[in-house]
Amino acid sequence: MMAAPYVPEPLPPAGIDWEAHIPQIASANRALARYDGILQAIPNPELLLSPLLTQEAVLSSRIEGTQASLEDVLRFEANPRERINDRALADIQEIINYREALTVAVDALKARRLDTGLVCDLHRVLLAGSRGMDREPGCIRTIQNFIGRDAHIEHAIFVPPAPADLPGALADWEAYLRNEEEKDILVQLSVLKAQFELIHPFCDGNGRIGRMLVPLIMYEKGLIASPMFYISAYLERNRPVYYERLLAISGDGDWNGWIKFFLHAIEEQAGANGRKAKAILDLYDEMKRTVPEVTRSQYTITAIDAIFKTPIFSSSEFYDLSAIPKESGAKILRDLEESDIIQLVQKGRGRKASIYIFPHLVAITEGDRL
Known part of the structure; x- marks a missing residue:
């Protein structure tokens, strides 16, 4: 019934x-x-x-x-x-x-x-x-x-x-x-x-x-x-x-x-x-101090904003999001990777873009208890 x-x-x-x-x-x-x-x-x-x-x-x-x-x-x-x-x-x-x-x-x-x-x-x-x-x-x-x-x-x-x-x-x-x-x-x-x-x-x-x-x-x-x-x-x-x-x-x-x-x-x-939210804000402030020293680039803030918006991203997505010219963007990605700020997930081949992760931000976002 x-x-x-x-x-x-x-x-x-x-x-x-x-x-x-x-x-x-x-x-x-x-x-x-x-x-x-x-x-x-x-x-x-x-x-x-x-x-x-x-x-x-x-x-x-x-x-x-x-x-x-x-x-x-x-x-x-x-x-x-x-x-x-x-x-x-x-x-x-x-x-x-x-x-x-x-x-x-x-x-x-x-x-x-x-x-x-x-x-x-x-x-x-x-x-x-x-x-x-x-x-x-x-x-x-x-x-x-x-x-x-x-x-x-x-x-x-x-x-x-x-x-x-x-x-x-x-x-x-x-x-x-x-x-x-x-x-x-x-x-x-x-x-x-x-x-x-x-x-x-x-x-x-x-x-x-x-x-x-x-x-x-x-x-x-x-x-x-x-x-x-x-x-x-x-x-x-x-x-x-x-x-x-x-x-x-x-x-x-x-x-x-x-x-x-x-x-x-x-x-x-x-x-x-x-x-x-506080941990993300602290990480953002830390990146604003660290990334300029690492990259010595005029595009520092737009680069930081791009990796915060999408913490797993392709190199082409990074160039699009940040509007940084490709040559300067590629150098920034290399500098960030060498400094362990981002990690390479998948190396690009031919027309395939490389994939990167910003692990600190992913860890904060997924972490249940901070």
Whole structure:
């Protein structure tokens, strides 16, 4: 017998135990404010935190079952002609799409507000040319979907709302997103994130869009100066509890268990994100001292910026990104390699460019605990 489709509770949920959450609300907000302070101290966060965005795309996609690593994605982008199997290519495409969707969102928020229409636009980018491209990209579903261990809805772990209930549920979700009177924005964000995933408005990609909404809502609500907050490392590490807490809302109406879990996730990741951002900024400052001595070049800063934007890169990509003339660029690469700042991964042959890695930056980006 099929479980009845979930009927979302009107927002805000009636049973939030505000008093019980006060200590966690305070510590999560403090941690986020500290992270935002670091973010504001970074001269060009879009450039310097670019590898963290790719790593977020890797981890958010991994929760859905992809296997590709940060290194796999960056190596592919450095050398897209290299032959890899179809499964690996599909994984990498999903990750690149996730990063692209977040970038599109950041640009869009300069001119418009976050709403269901923008979420549909991001979904279209997320599924373009990937495994989900036949699952109605950008369209609110018109069929009943379900989450289960097999293809039978009778065995479903969770049955999201019926298609007829989606317009009302999404209108209520958007109205709560617009609510400026809620007691605490992080609790509001916790509720918005969970409710979106429970509404499950698309045929595919709901979890990835739900995780993408976290930094976008933080940014739109003024909690962070740049829309750069990376939540997926915590959720990927605690995947069983993540799903358990979401299912407890639909099964038992346990919003408080979810809110407690999610506030802790924000606090933990604010600390981890802050340590990574600070380590990247320190490395950048160190390179600004070291690279001029090593290269004696007028192109020092553009060279440094290029290797920070893409820490695994081809020589031709380096010349394009930095706009350094080829002869000067080749000398800089030799100097950086001889000084152990970058390492040669694959030597170029004929028309094939050499591939390099900036290992210090990759280590910071992938490191879970700094």
